[in-house]
Amino acid sequence: MRAVIFGSSGLLGRSVLRAFGDTAVTGTGFSRAVGGLVRVDATSADDIDRLLGRHRPDVVVNCVGERRPEVWEGAPAQALGRNVDAARLIARGVHRCGARLLHISSDYVFDGTAPPYRPDSLPNPLNAYGRWKLLAERAVRAACPDAVILRLPVLYGPAQFAAETNLTVIARQVGAGARVELDDVCVRYPTHADEAAEVCRRIAGALWHGQCRGSVVHWSAEQGFAKFQTALLIARRFGLSAGHxxxxxxxxxxxxxxxxxxxxxxxxxxxxxxxxxRLFSAEFPPVVEPWLAPARPALSRREEP
Incomplete structure (x- = not known):
């Protein structure tokens, strides 16, 4: 099986690339296209078609998109391009070249009032990020009807910069010692990126064998935490003060x-x-430990995207 992973420089994309290590796999990036990744602008149909024509994949996984909703609040045009236009163009390219597509979406397409949400539950996003993700799903389905859409919750894993995951952001807040107020109402289900990547690998294999085409599937960890609860877990695990x-x-x-x-x-x-x-209690300590100390110059350099 030949595979192309769009968005391989991001948290999930890096894990997916590793999970496809037993295949002939090509990873792409744009602003962070390093370490063997092919630089591709996912908002360029020409870039996409050239890559797919060169590598002729059997399966494509689209991990392109920003998973931090707050990043896009002040840049709606850029958000639309990265989250919707890119999804449409990749889906069109995959359909033209005859490959199979796995598109990554988000639990934010739901309003959070009636969990648990099945794949056929009615989407009702509350914010612009959720609406963009839903528009991307619809664009993918229109352009590539056989695509599989995989909805995932918030992810965590080894981060390249502190703002890459909610978990590492919270770890920085715990370690900084400055007073901070964290939400204790909204529940999230942090899922390890490697676990999500293994699901992607299994679904891609099923697609290659002609299974599950045109479906919507969900994957998520089972334990839920609010941000405040997560901060307390981190503080207790490392013996740090939680008074702030x-x-x-x-x-x-x-x-x-x-x-x-x-x-x-x-x-x-x-x-x-x-x-x-993967149990969150067992997996989160090595992920957050590098980010607990107050920011130092060396860490600041690592935070550059």
Whole structure:
């Protein structure tokens, strides 16, 4: 099986690239196209078509897109390009070259009022980020009807810069010692990027064998935490003071953050081998430890995207 992974420089993309290590795999990036990644502008149909024509993949995974909603709040045109236009162009290119497509989406397409959400539950995004993700799903389905759409929750894993994951941002806040108010209402289900990548690898294999075409599937960790609860877990695990961390309703009060988008994951395609569940309590310490100390010049350099 030949595979192309669009967006391989991001948190999930790096894990997906590793998960496809037993195949002839090509990874792409743009602003961070280093370490063997092919530089591709995912908003350029010409770039996409050249890459697909050169490598002729059997399966394509689209990991392009910013998974931090706040990044796009002040740049709607850029957000539309990266999250919707890129998805449409990749789907069109994949359809033209005859490959199979796995497109990554988000639990933010739901409003968080009636969990758990099945793949056929009615989307109702509360914010612009969720609406862009839903528009991307629809664009992919229109351009490539056989594509699989995989919705994932918030992810964590080894970060290249502190702002890359919510978990490392919270770790920085715990380590800094300055007073901070963190939301204690909205529940998230942090899922390790390597676990999500293994799901991607299994689905891609199923697609290659003609299974699950045109489906929507969900994957998520089972444990849910609010940001405040996560901060307390970090402080306790490393014996740090939590006196500066205060519970609040900062996310919930905004009205545009879903309270609980728990995904029902019971309908994964038949024939997929069980995926190893990673316990958050066991996996988060090595992820957050490098980011607990107050920022130093060396760490600041690492934070450059």
């Amino acid at each position: 961390i205060h519970a609040g309703e900062t996310d919930a009060a905004s009205g545009d953050r879903p309270v609980d988008c728990r995904l029902d994951c019971q309908d994964l395609p038949a024939g997929l081998r069980p995926v190893r569940r």
